[in-house]
Amino acid sequence: MNQTTHTILDAYRQGHSALLVSGRSLYDLVIDSEGRMCPMITALRRSLRSEFGMLMVTYSLAQGLDWDDSRISDERDRQTIQNALKSNNLLEVPQDQNEVARIIRGISHLSRMPMENLTWADGNPLRFAFCLEFAEHMIPALNNGTQTDNQLVAIELAHITGQSLALRKSGNLIIFHAREGLVDPLVCSTLHPIRLTQPNFSEKFAFISKATEIYPNARFDPNLTKEGVAYLTANTPNRSLESLIRASYRGGKLITTKELTHQKNRDVEEMSESTLLPLDTDRVADLRLFGRNVNKPRTILEELGNALLRRERTMPANILLAGAPATAKTDLALMVARIGNVPAYQMLSPKGGIVGETERKARLQQIALKEWSPNIAFIDEITEAFPLERNDFDGDSGASRAVMASLLTALSDESRRGESLLIATTNCPWRMGAAMRSRFIVIPVLQSLKEDYPGIITVTAARISPDFEATEDDENVIRAAEIFYTKGANPRHIRGCLSNIMMLAGTSVLSSELILQAAYDFCATTDLHSAIYADLWAIQSCTSKSFLPWSDSLDEYPIPQYLSDVIDPVNGEVNYRVLNEKIEQYRKHANL
Numbered sequence: 020m021n022q023t024t025h026t027i028l029d030a031y032r033q034g035h036s037a038l039l040v041s042g043r044s045l046y047d048l049v050i051d052s053e054g055r056m057c058p059m060i061t062a063l064r065r066s067l068r069s070e071f072g073m074l075m076v077t078y079s080l081a082q083g084l085d086w087d088d089s090r091i092s093d094e095r096d097r098q099t100i101q102n103a104l105k106s107n108n109l110l111e112v113p114q115d116q117n118e119v120a121r122i123i124r125g126i127s128h129l130s131r132m133p134m135e136n137l138t139w140a141d142g143n144p145l146r147f148a149f150c151l152e153f154a155e156h157m158i159p160a161l162n163n164g165t166q167t168d169n170q171l172v173a174i175e176l177a178h179i180t181g182q183s184l185a186l187r188k189s190g191n192l193i194i195f196h197a198r199e200g201l202v203d204p205l206v207c208s209t210l211h212p213i214r215l216t217q218p219n220f221s222e223k224f225a226f227i228s229k230a231t232e233i234y235p236n237a238r239f240d241p242n243l244t245k246e247g248v249a250y251l252t253a254n255t256p257n258r259s260l261e262s263l264i265r266a267s268y269r270g271g272k273l274i275t276t277k278e279l280t281h282q283k284n285r286d287v288e289e290m291s292e293s294t295l296l297p298l299d300t301d302r303v304a305d306l307r308l309f310g311r312n313v314n315k316p317r318t319i320l321e322e323l324g325n326a327l328l329r330r331e332r333t334m335p336a337n338i339l340l341a342g343a344p345a346t347a348k349t350d351l352a353l354m355v356a357r358i359g360n361v362p363a364y365q366m367l368s369p370k371g372g373i374v375g376e377t378e379r380k381a382r383l384q385q386i387a388l389k390e391w392s393p394n395i396a397f398i399d400e401i402t403e404a405f406p407l408e409r410n411d412f413d414g415d416s417g418a419s420r421a422v423m424a425s426l427l428t429a430l431s432d433e434s435r436r437g438e439s440l441l442i443a444t445t446n447c448p449w450r451m452g453a454a455m456r457s458r459f460i461v462i463p464v465l466q467s468l469k470e471d472y473p474g475i476i477t478v479t480a481a482r483i484s485p486d487f488e489a490t491e492d493d494e495n496v497i498r499a500a501e502i503f504y505t506k507g508a509n510p511r512h513i514r515g516c517l518s519n520i521m522m523l524a525g526t527s528v529l530s531s532e533l534i535l536q537a538a539y540d541f542c543a544t545t546d547l548h549s550a551i552y553a554d555l556w557a558i559q560s561c562t563s564k565s566f567l568p569w570s571d572s573l574d575e576y577p578i579p580q581y582l583s584d585v586i587d588p589v590n591g592e593v594n595y596r597v598l599n600e601k602i603e604q605y606r607k608h609a610n611l
Contacts, residue, residue, distance in 0.1 A: 022222060023049065023215045024062050028070065031192055035211035037181040040196045043215035045152065048257040050229050056261075059215075060150070067148045072139060073192065074100060076109075078122055079152040084109055095140040103129060103137065103147075119157045120172040126151075127176050130193055131185035148192040155201035160375065174203045181209030199386065200379035216390050217290070218257055223249035226257050227264075234268035240275045251279045254391045255286040287364070294384040298363040298397060303353045309478040310471040311576060313347055315568040316340065316464045320351050323440065324358025327393065332437040337430050339401070339459035340444045341557040343466040343550035345509035348444040349399060351464070355442065356395040363395040364388065366441075368404050370422050381425035388429075392438040401443035402450040423455070430458040446553045448560040462566045463557035466550045467510060470577050472500035476534060479514050484521065484529035495531035499538035506543040507550065516541045551581045552609035555602045558585070558593060567591070 023043055030038055043059070051062035060077070064087070067073040076086045086104070091097045104110050109125040112118055126149045137145045151157060158174045159166075166174070180186060180193065195202065195210060218226060227245050231237060239248065252260050259282050267274050284297045308317055326334040340348040356363035366388075369380035388396050398404055405422055430441065448456065467475055473491035476499060480487045489496055503513055520537035521529060561567060569576035573591040585598050 023059055024066055026213055028066055030211055030213055036187045037193045037210050038213055039207055039210035040194055040213045041199045043217055045196055048261050050225055056229050072143045073146045073148040075148045077150045080156055093140045117169055120169045123173045123176045127180040130191040131183050134189045146190045150194040152196050154195040154197040158203045158206050160201055160203050174205055177206045178209050199383050217254045220249050220253045223253050230261055230264045234264050237264045237267040238273050252283055255283050259286055291387045292380055294367050294369045294380050296365040298365050300353045300357040300363055303350050303357055306350055307478050308347050309474045310467045312465040312468055312568045316351055316462050320355050324355040327359030327440055330437045334437055335460045336435045337459045338442045339461045340464050341448045341461055341560050342464035343553040344446050345511035346464045346466055348464050352397050352442040361393045361395055363397055366396055366398045378421045381422055385429045388439055394439050396439055396441040398443040402445045402447045448556050461560045461562045463561045465554045468577060469504045472504050473497055475510055476500055480517055480529045483517050487529045489531040493531045495535040499535045502538035506541055507547045508541055548605055548608035549610050552605040559598055
């Protein structure tokens with residue numbers, strides 16, 4: 020039996036007769052107890068019948084009431100079921116504005132009736148399992164006073180039925196299936212909640228094995244194993260994977276890693292309602308980060324990646340990478356995911372324009388991250404993406420406060436340690452409230468040192484043009500490094516400049532002469548003052564001396580001019596009085 024069906028049946032065994040089921044679609048495909056591929060609702064119908072003698076009756080606004088009478092072979096059983104439904108006004112219900120209220124009233128009456136005398140033709144007890152699909156359309160969560168009279172009737176009936184002792188005694192079951200957070204809270208308060216999770220690796224592997232039996236001519240990339248496909252598609256619906264396999268079977272199209280990844284991205288965005296976005300960790304597979312200011316955070320994050328790989332419960336849960344723009348903070352976060360062999364999801368703001376929608380999406384985002392662990396949750400420029408400062412402004416009806424409250428709760432969840440690591444980046448840590456910043460371990464990622472620019476240029480050039488042969492000792496490279504540094508170019512600017520000069524020169528091979536030409540051609544779009552201001556704040560926010568880039572190599576660290584009176588050249592200690600004075604000095608010049 021698949022895990023999702025088991026979850027519902029187990030809840031019934033424990034005495035829960037009214038369930039609120041959310042999460043996975045009842046129409047996603049599963050492998051049932053007999054090894055057959057079918058929609059989950061079909062597997063559930065079969066299990067309820069075989070184990071508890073239950074007849075599943077479904078209802079939705081689109082399809083009406085359906086008890087799948089074609090599957091009832093014995094005419095005596097058909098007549099018994101029809102009589103029970105008819106006596107509770109559940110047959111031939113008029114399709115008008117009162118339909119939902121009539122249906123729920125009929126279900127309420129029937130489900131609470133004594134069932135001792137109701138049996139199948141073989142003498143076994145007959146019970147009903149009512150499944151109300153898309154329940155959020157029937158009993159929606161709306162502000163008081165905005166519901167229609169029929170919605171109020173349906174809500175009251177569902178509330179009364181959900182806590183009925185007669186329902187428990189009857190042995191019947193009622194299932195409300197709905198999207199997360201969209202059912203009226205009065206109804207939710209009386210229902211046992213179940214969130215069906217998407218298929219994990221083992222369920223995916225079993226599904227893929229069955230699907231390839233059904234579609235034997237489906238073609239996968241030779242580098243893709245069943246295990247690889249299961250890993251790539253874990254925690255996403257089976258139906259989308261089955262569509263790809265079936266299309267390959269019918270048309271001979273090769274299923275590739277890229278196609279599976281694109282489908283997973285679509286699935287994740289849909290399931291999270293666009294609050295999560297999968298990130299491609301392959302982009303850092305062969306990435307070489309150069310520079311003394313990136314060495315220390317890279318070493319720390321490599322250790323975190325290995326700790327996540329081992330699922331160490333003592334590892335930190337929240338990391339903030341603070342520093343100037345274009346210092347490889349995003350690449351460092353993706354590197355952790357790749358080392359830890361886990362997916363990375365970018366967290367997008369759940370803030371919405373409808374009252375209550377922000378809170379619901381924020382909860383959904385956190386639930387999804389927890390269900391899909393282990394993972395890396397990544398927030399790029401957290402101070403821009405999320406409201407993080409406490410204030411009295413309430414111009415968005417509390418949406419910003421709801422987002423902040425949800426994030427604070429998630430950051431404080433100790434159960435995430437070793438399973439989900441949240442990594443955020445910021446150029447502007449001063450825009451974070453103290454309560455929020457205290458929940459992070461802050462690691463500074465400072466702008467590149469002037470002395471490292473020649474190496475950064477050659478590493479970047481080799482990545483763009485594999486045939487590039489010049490070294491960092493080349494005179495043209497050294498001169499270009501001086502020009503780039505003076506103009507305030509960061510590694511991102513340098514990469515763009517080198518790509519542009521190759522395009523303008525009509526060549527695919529870089530030379531040191533072209534690099535120098537690119538440096539002269541660069542038009543500054545940033546200034547050093549802003550980068551320095553970001554660095555000063557990153558140092559001020561740092562939560563451990565060991566995270567500072569000069570902490571274990573002060574003799575080899577060329578202290579930049581703007582930090583010469585901040586860092587003690589003998590012991591590397593930070594003079595925070597001077598640091599704060601410099602922050603004030605640069606504040607009026609910064610543009611971040």
